[in-house]
Amino acid sequence: MPIIKHEGQTQIEFGTGDINVSPGLIQLDYPCGVVVFQPKEPGAIGERKKNERVVALPAETPVRMTFDKVESIDVVIRALQEAKRMMQEETWESLLVPGNGAEQ
Template identity: 40%
Template sequence: MPIIKNDDGTVSVEFGTGDIKIGSGMMFDEERGLVTFIEQEPKPIGYYEKQAEKQVDLAVYPVHLVFKNTDSLDVLIERLIKTRKYMTGELDVWND
């Protein structure tokens, strides 16, 4: 199961098998950016499927990231890039 609600109240989202659909868009107020995650039948990683509806019911998506400004989005992108460098060995997580 790729999206796991842990006993301590945290949520883990495990990527890498194509069974998480990642969506992107804007909140209804059109001022905040949105990234959503929901489980799906496995598909090739990176598979793109255009959302049929312009608005979605967020209650259907168990995990959403909401960004009030692009600075907060930039920080997440930077951390993802750094994590990629750890995974590829470009950076050493213990000596960074």
């Protein structure tokens, strides 16, 4: 299951091809941009499926990121790019070793 509750937190586990990540619009108390995360049948990671719906119902989006300003999307993109860069480093696992800023 790609979306799990873990120690009181919601965790989205990527890398198994069984989570759908979709952009769109959503109407909450106000209209806003959204990226939704939904469980799906396993498939190839990055596989694209055409989605005819642009506006999602809140009940159909168990986990979502909403955006009031496009600048907020840029912040998330930068964080994802930095996480990718860190994972691509040969020694990225050393960043997780206690004593290197990863203390709990």
